[in-house]
Amino acid sequence: MPEPPAVTMSATLAADEALARRRRAGEHVVSLASGEIGLPVLPGLRERLGAAADRNAYGPVAGSAGLRTAAAGYWGRRSLPTDPDQVVCGPGSKPLLFALLLAVGGDVVIPAPSWVSYAAQARLTGAEPLAVPTPPGEGGVPDPDALRAAVAKARAAGRDPRCVVVTVPDNPTGTIPSRGTVRRLAEAARDLDLVVVSDEIYTDLVFDPADRAHSPALEAPERTVVTTGLSKNLALGGWRIGVARLPDGPLGRKLGTRLTGIASQIWSSTPAPVQEAAAWAFAEPPEVVGYAAAGRRLHQAVARAVARRFTDTGALLAPVRATCYLYPDFEPLREPLADKWGVRDGDALTELLADRYGIGLLPGSAFGDDPNALRVRAATGRLYGETRTERQAALDAPEPLRLPWIRAALERIDAALGDLAR
Template identity: 40%
Template structure:
């Protein structure tokens, strides 16, 4: 057994945490939560009417109309995904890499999970031809693929699939009769919303797509668990919605009353919530761009981040420098960079990627400061990258990667 396993760094309990924004709670949301703190009534499974109305309006404003009867809420997206997986049955397909929390819930239910490679230009969706090949191979071997989980704005790669890629993947999935779960947690965190076209599969295949959004992506702190799902219209969608509610009931998966109040308020998108979201997105976009410049300037590879609070870095080009440091795979790289950077750097194997590939996900939140005061200062500053504590954090990151580049050049064998 590897030392990493012995000290408790397994794939689920000790897996990578959600990329938190690291910022102080919006006072207006804190006030709503505090005002509801004395509520003692149990919330209904799937959400109370006020929360479902707010979620319905949220989806409507994004071109995904849904009456409240087609919406459900739960304490976080993982609860919704485990309920959907249990309700749909069969085998599960996911992109490689994918969000770390997607696969464990299928395995918990005893469902096989099959990872499918992504296109060169993005993550979040499987390559359509690889998807077709995987589905046929699984069926030839006696499997029963029914569910494809994909993302319109991806964790871990921070990319947004181009509409043409999404179209091809959704058409391939539809042709094979798969149900799609579209994780749209990060859809409201586009770094350049006017230049990035985001397409939801639910717009293309309305009768076979369930949309799931964790509010920790853009609206609530990650410690206030709440997520909403939009189900397809029609008899099949109604039946799936009912089965999901049955599973959530069995799990006791209810949104706590104070969190439900804050979630309903945030989903209504009042001006202060929108302003904070936009400011936070812009802040993380700037830090992500600076981080991307640092790692690619040192010779590592990373797709330009387009959404979220993270980016996915391939250090394969720097392997010559990492091998003498005892880094031979993604677990070694995770431990090495976490220690060097002083911040979490989960390896690609946490996201279903190949263990032998030297890939990690870096988050922008830890670069915003170590105290609440420093992080609040980032929100208020028109030039956050010029703040001394942010400059120090980026300089430390840049120095680490530059040292690896210099070492790689020394260790590179002569041609």
């Protein structure tokens, strides 16, 4: 019997647990490793979740009519007209993505670098991830020309790539692919008969409204599945709620049948109380719109402040346009890092920053990047405070960088990076 695919702990969750152990041991650590958005729950969401606590029936596998209608409206306001029958709900966008890979079948093209779970999920389905580099400064999508070449080579070798996963905007780089690149990606997917799975969980965390990310579903609507959730824009990671928008047409109906069949065997239905609260959130009443806007302002202020610390040290970093993620490259410091610290790759760099300075980051290798590169991923979403009071103050503050706990974290990062490069 063949061995099952190796399953390792998600790098972000493993880093969270390691930093939590150090905190319990009395160490003062600064977490820049987690994808957690450290903000309080919007009161209106809390109230609706509690009011729906007695909804204990399984409900439809694809999700309640109210949630699917609200999600359809959410996408419609983003220039993607959607029928509720195109929507499937799940307990987080992460299991939805996994179920979609199962539904599509075949090998999976992923960007390099890309979110830590894409390659792992592909392997868990029994497929092979096919990593294709992203264009400079445009993370989240494989370079379209390189995609064509890689798929042709893979098929010539007997492999069966059937879909390409993209992230718009991107984790880990916090960048946004241009419209032209997305258009060329869609053309390549059409020519190669690939399904596009577009993870758009960060689409509401673009700092400038005029800089909105361009969805592949606008360019290849007949073959693009879009997924999103509320873990990032509304900081509801622990509530586990996600939605997928299937294409309108034969492919969408086929995928929908397979996806709901898989869901029926794995999670049966998403918790009904969470669906009730999520339906209100996806309808985007003024309270939700205001909360999301406040979150974007906070992410922008803190992420750009941390970005300045990296670039002042001499690291290379693309302009921060979205999310709370940074992807600095310490290549200009390779010689002094090697001479002074014996650091020659991203893994050693993150170990040094964690062990000597108590600053947790993730190496680029966790995201499928070149293991010899000196790139790391920093996430600023955990800098907003340790208590609900602090986090609410950060969300409300017109100048969050003046808050003592955020200022202290920035000073700690500044001192560590300065010592590192000195």
